[in-house]
Amino acid sequence: MSDSRNWFAPTPAHRRRRFVISRRDGLYIHVNGKKLLNFASNDYLGLSFHPAVCMGAKGALSESVGSGASRLVSGDDPMLHRLEQKLADWKGYEACLIVGSGMLANLGLLQALADRFTHSFSDKLNHASLVDGVRLSGSRSHRYTHLDTDQLELQLQKNPAEKRIIISDGVFSMDGDCADVTTLLKLAEVHETLLLIDDAHGIGTVGKTAKGLTDVPGIAGHPRLIEVGTFGKAFGSYGAFILGTEELIEGLKQRQRTMIYSTALPVALIAAAETALAIVQKGEEAGRLQHNLEYFKQAVTDLPFMASDTPIQPLLIGENTKALDMASFLADNGFFVPAIRPPTVPEGTARLRFTITAAHTEEQIDALVRCLRSKL
Template structure:
């Protein structure tokens, strides 16, 4: 075995001893597991109107986009979705990417460079962290969801070009950033605010327009919104929404946009159908809120430390990485899929079960899922 392979094997053994081995688990199309691990919050991934729109586009355009957006990958389906997203989010323009990860990398890199001070919430998603690290900017990690701490950091760097980066609903614990208060600080310090709205889009705000809209910040010229299209909208892709000048800059210079193959038109058309449904889906949002309350009540009564969800994601602390893995596997063996989050996915080094709620699950299945989670606890 070559030396580099031996080094990888040693690293794999170290991860295994720490309970940090990860495993791919392919699922069949007819999988009957109750899904509290995926991100299909509103149950739209298999909605008949979404499937029909995607199928029609598949027949019209073929399987793939066949090229990057600037070569042959842009279609009228992409343009229509961007128009709808911009209107929904209250932004001047929107730009669609093939993933939320690439959208975040592209947005952070576009807004920061060697002379910029990037301030990143301690609990930010890996895509935002990677965007900060690759930007060439000076990066300061800020205490979690703390406007006063942010103000102190900005006061210590007067006259700097600054950008503050945060999620709205955080992807592990599901808590909501105090966006209005954070914006008051960034606005007073002439600082851009970039918000990853991935876990709030479709759930919070009027017509589900997200956490930024719910905080009254939609369309603000100093607020940039990113999101994935793979959660409440049930599809795939990402979006950056904001002033036209930013979108122009991303099209002209953004490497994660220019050099990436466009998302397939069928997926784009399906997401656009899901967006139409989502805007009128107050009934599904109400189910999600009720299920969040039910989950917290059931697990708290059973003695588990549970985060209070702002939208559709919450977490339950596990004794350690191996215990979290065993807990998740035991639930799966009984037909319930839950997320198992271990370092480095967790921001504080602890391990959790992450539950992502789904308004499309039958009530009796949801009730049974909560019972199984309690019964399988280590």
């Protein structure tokens, strides 16, 4: 291969990924000259355009834009430590570490925890960041059928080792279903393993206090549990955080390469996330989200949506062309819900991934449902 023009094999047209050139405007998104109502965002509480969150970021921007260095050089602003303590206290853990993104969090975390002597046990539908983290760690990988804790237990029984980690998403991003965290932690206790839960889509959206799937007595803060969360979804900002014991977090400060060798998050994003946390803790937006979610689910009970009690509401289509056709139809009628196709999801399971947020109104949900019924 002489140059980059023939480095990759040609990608079939139906598998090509294209960036959607878009501009967000609150609940709306401008795509290809159309202003569409956004039903695809992970901004579950509408905090990315909340006035208080925006004001928090603007105040920090008056001092600087970038952080200027990694946290271990000169980018470790006091606001990072303050937010880490607030998150640890809120979620019920001893300590917290803020890093650049969810992808960086999981890649670096698994490389720091695991090596070729470690056995990892992963749900087959885990997010790519967890999949790649396992690969880069060099650990011996075992994958169990989605949510099948019985199969996981058999794998644990057959593969004893001194270092073992069970790895799972909390809320699964494409299906909207949830891991059984209680059972996973019981298995971790019985088989003396660690448990890593990435609850990026659950924190801020799930549970009575919106703390996510681990907000169960005896789970949050357990010494065998490590939890990853993000600011880029319900918090409306950017960045990620890891929760665990003081010893774990101290070890990550020394070993997590994706934190050590990355520029620290800009203070404006930290200020926005800290403001968002205060809003999440009040519970008003989370309450509106739950109301809207129940309202939507009641309106589509007879439509072929996949089972989900989270803001992620997938409509399984199957064929790629049919999914693209449905997405195009919705766009023509003022709604943005792009088709999700392989390889993001398994072959034959193309879908439309609807997301319900606290910022939507009942009238907007009614209009969406009417549009869907006219096509299905």
